[in-house]
Amino acid sequence: xxKQKRIVAAIGGNALYPPNNPSFEVQKDLITKTCRKLADIxxxxxxxxxxxxxxxxxxxxxxxxxxxxxxxPSMPLDVCVAETQAQIGYLMQQSLQNAFHKRGMKRRxxxxxxxxxxxxxxxxxxxxTKPIGPYYKKSRAEHLMKERxxxxxxxxxxxxxxxxxxxKPLKIVAMSSIKKLVSQRGSVVIVAGGGGIPVIEKRGKxxxxxxxxxxxxxxxxxxxxxxxxxLLTITDVRRVSLNxxxxxxxxxxxxxxxxxxxxxxxxxxxPGTMGPKxxxxxxxxxxxxxxxxxxxxxxxxxALDGKDGTWIVFE
Amino acid sequence: xxKQKRIVAAIGGNALYPPNNPSFEVQKDLITKTCRKLADIxxxxxxxxxxxxxxxxxxxxxxxxxxxxxxxPSMPLDVCVAETQAQIGYLMQQSLQNAFHKRGMKRRxxxxxxxxxxxxxxxxxxxxTKPIGPYYKKSRAEHLMKERxxxxxxxxxxxxxxxxxxxKPLKIVAMSSIKKLVSQRGSVVIVAGGGGIPVIEKRGKxxxxxxxxxxxxxxxxxxxxxxxxxLLTITDVRRVSLNxxxxxxxxxxxxxxxxxxxxxxxxxxxPGTMGPKxxxxxxxxxxxxxxxxxxxxxxxxxALDGKDGTWIVFE
Numbered sequence: 001x002x003k004q005k006r007i008v009a010a011i012g013g014n015a016l017y018p019p020n021n022p023s024f025e026v027q028k029d030l031i032t033k034t035c036r037k038l039a040d041i042x043x044x045x046x047x048x049x050x051x052x053x054x055x056x057x058x059x060x061x062x063x064x065x066x067x068x069x070x071x072x073p074s075m076p077l078d079v080c081v082a083e084t085q086a087q088i089g090y091l092m093q094q095s096l097q098n099a100f101h102k103r104g105m106k107r108r109x110x111x112x113x114x115x116x117x118x119x120x121x122x123x124x125x126x127x128x129t130k131p132i133g134p135y136y137k138k139s140r141a142e143h144l145m146k147e148r149x150x151x152x153x154x155x156x157x158x159x160x161x162x163x164x165x166x167x168k169p170l171k172i173v174a175m176s177s178i179k180k181l182v183s184q185r186g187s188v189v190i191v192a193g194g195g196g197i198p199v200i201e202k203r204g205k206x207x208x209x210x211x212x213x214x215x216x217x218x219x220x221x222x223x224x225x226x227x228x229x230x231l232l233t234i235t236d237v238r239r240v241s242l243n244x245x246x247x248x249x250x251x252x253x254x255x256x257x258x259x260x261x262x263x264x265x266x267x268x269x270x271p272g273t274m275g276p277k278x279x280x281x282x283x284x285x286x287x288x289x290x291x292x293x294x295x296x297x298x299x300x301x302x303a304l305d306g307k308d309g310t311w312i313v314f315e
Numbered sequence: 316x317x318k319q320k321r322i323v324a325a326i327g328g329n330a331l332y333p334p335n336n337p338s339f340e341v342q343k344d345l346i347t348k349t350c351r352k353l354a355d356i357x358x359x360x361x362x363x364x365x366x367x368x369x370x371x372x373x374x375x376x377x378x379x380x381x382x383x384x385x386x387x388p389s390m391p392l393d394v395c396v397a398e399t400q401a402q403i404g405y406l407m408q409q410s411l412q413n414a415f416h417k418r419g420m421k422r423r424x425x426x427x428x429x430x431x432x433x434x435x436x437x438x439x440x441x442x443x444t445k446p447i448g449p450y451y452k453k454s455r456a457e458h459l460m461k462e463r464x465x466x467x468x469x470x471x472x473x474x475x476x477x478x479x480x481x482x483k484p485l486k487i488v489a490m491s492s493i494k495k496l497v498s499q500r501g502s503v504v505i506v507a508g509g510g511g512i513p514v515i516e517k518r519g520k521x522x523x524x525x526x527x528x529x530x531x532x533x534x535x536x537x538x539x540x541x542x543x544x545x546l547l548t549i550t551d552v553r554r555v556s557l558n559x560x561x562x563x564x565x566x567x568x569x570x571x572x573x574x575x576x577x578x579x580x581x582x583x584x585x586p587g588t589m590g591p592k593x594x595x596x597x598x599x600x601x602x603x604x605x606x607x608x609x610x611x612x613x614x615x616x617x618a619l620d621g622k623d624g625t626w627i628v629f630e
Contacts (some may be wrong), residue, residue, distance in 0.1 A: 113427075
């Protein structure tokens with residue numbers, strides 16, 4: 001068994017939401033399976049703080065808001081993100097608790113609704129690039145652009161789609177409460193779901209903004225503020241690769257922070273997929289006491305033993 | 316100023332959601348005003364643990380699920396309740412933080428997604444009585460009754476409506492984590508929103524159920540498990556009355572637990588409105604160190620000073 005660590009585990013959307021618009025039961029089954037693997041790590045003695053994505057789930061809630069808009073007042077994006085934190089947080093909480101119970105382990109799981117501060121002057125606000133929510137017909141899209149000032153883009157796959165900014169996370173709001181929970185023996189905390197609810201500061205007041213924060217960058221920030229020993233990013237590939245998808249693709253068992261920066265410059269890690277994962281790892285691994293792993297759920301256990309995945313180390 | 320207390324404040328839906336299907340902005344304004352009044356109490360030095368209703372909000376989310384059902388997999392009621400915990404919890408969190416900031420007070424607000432255990436043998440499951448969610452046309456209602464085993468009832472106001480059980484809350488799940496948060500200096504915790512997410516135990520496993528827990532009974536349970544000094548129920552009337560709505564209506568500034576029981580037997584407090592509020596107070600006030608107040612937001616401050624509202628005392 002590897003040395004017991006304080007680990008922030010960032011769970012990718014694909015470990016929580018199967019493809020092709022699955023029923024609730026199918027979603028729940030996948031969450032149950034994923035949580036069993038997380039319980040494996042906790043059983044080894046590691047302290048886990050869990051973050052997670054919310055891509056398909058927030059898309060679904062936005063679609064629900066749109067379809068019901070004539071009878072139910074629509075919620076802004078920040079509120080929809082909040083809703084996904086509890087939707088996913090609750091289901092993970094229950095699945096984890098049941099996995100612990102089966103193993104005779106005493107643990108309490110607490111999902112915390114989490115705001116994350118972003119800079120109102122972040123350049124992302126001037127150039128929204130992240131497509132989100134339903135596809136709209138032209139007439140409806142034009143109405144929304146005019147009425148609400150949305151930026152939209154035509155996508156051949158289904159029509160017009162809203163683009164929202166993805167600003168950089170600066171600070172986890174109410175972090176000291178999260179720290180208190182994390183420090184409690186037997187406590188597993190779920191925080192900053194979907195990258196957190198984005199808020200800006202306006203004359204000292206917090207105000208929600210219609211944006212989404214990259215889940216991996218937010219997870220790195222959580223790990224940094226908690227001074228975790230490890231940032232564990234769980235995604236759909238076994239390890240990070242150079243020349244991904246090409247003939248000369250090469251998996252990386254290990255890279256130093258400097259090497260990772262080099263590869264990023266070389267354009268090996270595309271934005272929106274592997275890019276932010278490696279970026280988060282590089283930002284987090286500030287010294288020799290910190291490490292990051294990027295791997296898939298299936299290779300998780302071996303990766304933690306140093307036998308799989310990609311390790312990102314200080315030097 | 317009254318003596319500083321640990322208070323569980325149960326906020327009624329009407330203090331968070333204005334009538335007549337209001338826009339998000341109008342909802343938010345009301346939440347902001349309500350939170351300012353709550354900040355007043357906290358400024359006096361009381362420690363507040365907040366619970367809240369979710370009637371209109373969960374109705375809206377169920378309606379959204381129904382309207383989008385052909386494109387988005389519908390969520391069961393327990394998940395919808397979870398979603399309202401974050402929706403309302405986030406907005407209250409933000410409003411409270413801003414109210415504290417304006418007063419130069421250092422506080423952190425933490426909404427916690429909360430499951431509440433109910434008995435799978437609770438007789439409520441055999442006789443669902445609580446109407447919830449959208450009105451359905453006859454054909455759709457018949458389909459839902461057949462397909463999902465829902466119990467439905469015709470209502471002249473708009474069509475068929477689903478009836479769900481409202482079982483008694485037995486235990487707050489993961490309470491020791493909530494206790495840890497509550498014990499932290501400057502921490503304001505929001506828990507058990509909408510009465511909590513109802514779960515039953517099935518061979519040791521927690522399983523979500525399609526039911527709703529009465530918010531007032533759940534709040535009383537939270538207050539009991541936290542060993543609070545006060546259960547403060549904020550509703551739309553200044554105080555509890557005998558013969559409510561009749562010519563001989565008589566407001567009660569104070570009643571003992573025994574008196575309250577007498578009045579309940581006398582049928583003075585209707586189920587679904589004042590009944591569970593008085594019941595929760597009676598259940599909570601088990602000794603001389605505990606008190607309950609039922610009052611409106613407008614009379615809150617005077618009530619806490621013993622000059623308004625209805626006080627329920629041990630003897």
